[in-house]
Amino acid sequence: MPAPLIHLIGRIVDGAYRAYRANQTIENGKSAVELVQLVREIEQRREHIKQTLRATIEAMTQEIDTKSSTFAVVDRGGNSTVSRRGQENIEFKEYIERKVPFRPAISQVCTVALQMPIKVPRRIRKKIAGDTVETTIEIALKQFTASLFFEAVDEALEWRSPLKSEPNYNGTSKKALLGEPATRPKRFGSDIQPFWPRPKGLLAPDLVIVEYRHEPFETENVFAAVEIKFPGDWAKKNQLETYVELMTPTVGINPIKTGREKVALLRVPEDCTGFETTGKQTPVAKGNKNRR
Numbered sequence: 708m709p710a711p712l713i714h715l716i717g718r719i720v721d722g723a724y725r726a727y728r729a730n731q732t733i734e735n736g737k738s739a740v741e742l743v744q745l746v747r748e749i750e751q752r753r754e755h756i757k758q759t760l761r762a763t764i765e766a767m768t769q770e771i772d773t774k775s776s777t778f779a780v781v782d783r784g785g786n787s788t789v790s791r792r793g794q795e796n797i798e799f800k801e802y803i804e805r806k807v808p809f810r811p812a813i814s815q816v817c818t819v820a821l822q823m824p825i826k827v828p829r830r831i832r833k834k835i836a837g838d839t840v841e842t843t844i845e846i847a848l849k850q851f852t853a854s855l856f857f858e859a860v861d862e863a864l865e866w867r868s869p870l871k872s873e874p875n876y877n878g879t880s881k882k883a884l885l886g887e888p889a890t891r892p893k894r895f896g897s898d899i900q901p902f903w904p905r906p907k908g909l910l911a912p913d914l915v916i917v918e919y920r921h922e923p924f925e926t927e928n929v930f931a932a933v934e935i936k937f938p939g940d941w942a943k944k945n946q947l948e949t950y951v952e953l954m955t956p957t958v959g960i961n962p963i964k965t966g967r968e969k970v971a972l973l974r975v976p977e978d979c980t981g982f983e984t985t986g987k988q989t990p991v992a993k994g995n996k997n998r999r
Contacts, residue, residue: 753859763812775869775930778808785978805971814979820853849937866891871915889923933971
């Protein structure tokens with residue numbers, strides 16, 4: 708076997724092993740062939756989103772010195788008239804209605820992730836007519852797909868995108884874990900799953916929007932920490948409050964209010980640009996009848 712191929716397989720197997728314990732959905736039970744296919748699909752999806760968002764990336768390149776808050780002024784916020792279940796739209800109203808810069812671009816990424824998520828096989832055992840049968844089902848990884856897409860945009864902008872995908876923060880000191888360059892989030896996972904495993908004690912909002920793109924994503928430079936929820940993943944009060952605490956400064960006038968105003972909730976597709984609701988508060992996708 709040629710040395711480059713041995714090295715490639717070694718990297719894949721090593722990456723899978725390191726991510727195994729933290730994310731069995733992706734890594735558990737895969738053959739080397741499946742891993743190679745997954746790596747190939749991930750790279751194809753990354754290139755796809757770069758092409759899809761080419762105009763957005765070019766615009767962000769031109770606006771590199773513009774504060775993110777400038778773009779929040781025109782945002783209408785999320786759709787707090789719609790609830791997925793219970794009183795969600797009332798309980799989390801302030802987070803849903805938060806003005807989020809670049810909502811159209813974020814919505815585009817999340818919509819693509821919803822419609823065409825990366826899918827991985829997962830082996831399960833079930834009983835049929837008294838016999839145990841091993842079969843394989845596909846797991847759609849919507850959040851993972853969206854995170855990879857945001858990371859691809861950041862990489863295309865030489866890590867100067869205002870959108871930071873799952874950046875890590877020390878839960879105690881609130882300091883950001885910076886990579887190289889300092890505007891790049893530090894990762895601990897594998898090439899296949901860069902976002903996991905995450906060392907204990909770290910916090911990572913789904914998406915962080917920085918105010919100044921040339922500066923690190925420390926909490927002082929965060930305009931919004933966005934929690935993204937795809938269908939079937941419900942908003943949780945304690946999770947949002949944890950991010951409020953993370954974003955709350957230690958000094959200043961009314962720091963708690965400042966921390967709360969930095970946290971936003973974006974439900975996919977309900978709070979995405981390009982979606983409307985019927986009179987029965989059922990989300991409707993424009994030009995898309997099949998959202999699974």
